[in-house]
Amino acid sequence: MSSRDTGTEQLIKNTAKHLFFAEGKLHATTQEIADAAGVNRTLVNYYFRSRDILFDQVFNEAQEDLFQTLDDVFESDMPFKEKIKNLISVFLKEAMQFPYRELFIITEMNRHDVINAKKARIQKVNTFLEEIQLEMDKGTIKTMNPRHFAINLFSLMAYPLVTAPLNRILFGMNDEDYSALMEERKQLIFEIIFL
Amino acid sequence: MSSRDTGTEQLIKNTAKHLFFAEGKLHATTQEIADAAGVNRTLVNYYFRSRDILFDQVFNEAQEDLFQTLDDVFESDMPFKEKIKNLISVFLKEAMQFPYRELFIITEMNRHDVINAKKARIQKVNTFLEEIQLEMDKGTIKTMNPRHFAINLFSLMAYPLVTAPLNRILFGMNDEDYSALMEERKQLIFEIIFL
DNA sequence: TTTAAGTTTGACAAAATTGTTAAACAAAAG
DNA sequence: CTTTTGTTTAACAATTTTGTCAAACTTAAA
Secondary structure, eight states: OOOSOHHHHHHHHHHHHHIITOOOOOOOOOHHHHHHTTOTTTHHHHHHHHHHHHHHHHHHHOOOOOHHHHHHHHHHOOHHHHHHHHHHHHHHHHHHHOOOHHHHHHHHHHHHHOOOOHHHHHHHHHHHHHHHHHHHHHHHSOOHHHHHHHHHHHHHHHHHHHHHHHHHHHHHHOOHHHHHHHHHHHHHHHHOOOO | OOSSOSSSSHHHHHHHHIIIIOOTTTTTOOOHHHHHHHHTTTTHHHSSSSSSHHHHHHHHHHHHHHHHHHHHHHHHOOHHHHHHHHHHHHHHHHHHHOOHHHHHHHHHHHHHHOOOOOOOHHHHHHHHHHHHHHHHHHHOOSOOOOOHHHHHHHHHHHHHHHHHHHHHHHHTTOOOHHHHHHHHHHHHHHHHHOO
């Protein structure tokens, strides 16, 4: 860090994340980011050199944050059911704040050409899948390809928040009502996934 | 139509839809669209006047197509379970071809300021919700807010296709394997939703 | 208080994207 | 064949977005 830190660099980055992940403004311009942050646009270049570099940083941190959250949950020493309950609680909380984070990751992957994950990452996923398989063997959850279990879990958590603007309209609900509906899902998803 | 139809207008629109809905290139430029269609860029202006108008048309048609698909399924005269089986089959097929269509709708809604649905549309949704409620009363499906049932259903169908690029990497699967996994879901989702 | 280093700003330049126009072209109608 | 009408193209213009730079500013250290 430099000798004098005004927090502007973080402010810009956080504002960008808010526009991308929270508001779903997936193609915000540097001007829009600067305006939202209340700073001069050239500061984006001063701190990040270019728009692309800012995007890359946000992209990488989004991935790291997501993986960190999942790792924290899975490397904790709990019985499987507890882990899942915890995962739902933690993930849904983050997803309610940043519903479009995964979407941003996906669309950025589509813009460039798809990257491949680190071996360590894939290993962790496999460990999770094995843990799921173990539960199936125990009979706690319905038998299927463990990937389906993981896919189901994340679909049930993430998608309703992505489609919130559309759902609110179709269901005739305001923000508050819809949030309440999402809260209910913590319990509901757990019940669907097990049993 | 005009006296001489070269099909170029449709070609441009279809190519745009393919970039947006199939490839997830949610912010393709007119040049990228023209290139993908193999036509001169100015034809986009000739046929659509402006980029915005093209986007608006694609947006409206995406919504119409989505709703039409759902209406066709729900206004058909079948028992509930059959309808759902049919919905899964039809929707998943479309979603495999155009995984990002709903996403495009959502992000366009976020770019402008959210529109409100026609009353007729909301009425149809309510009819569907009532039908779900009826099934719950009959005991065919787990009792919950019918909106959850609808949300669960669409989440399980749509999200795995949206996150395909990420999932393929994390699960170490190629396109073919992942498609096979998605095929399996037709049956799987049905089993999760009922019971 | 002067200096030095980082920060912020506005003016400007460059690049990317979109839109316009006139002319060339192609095909159907007269 | 000529005319008419719709289509396509290339050159150009306008706009939007991004990037650069020097000067002004601010604060900490000398």
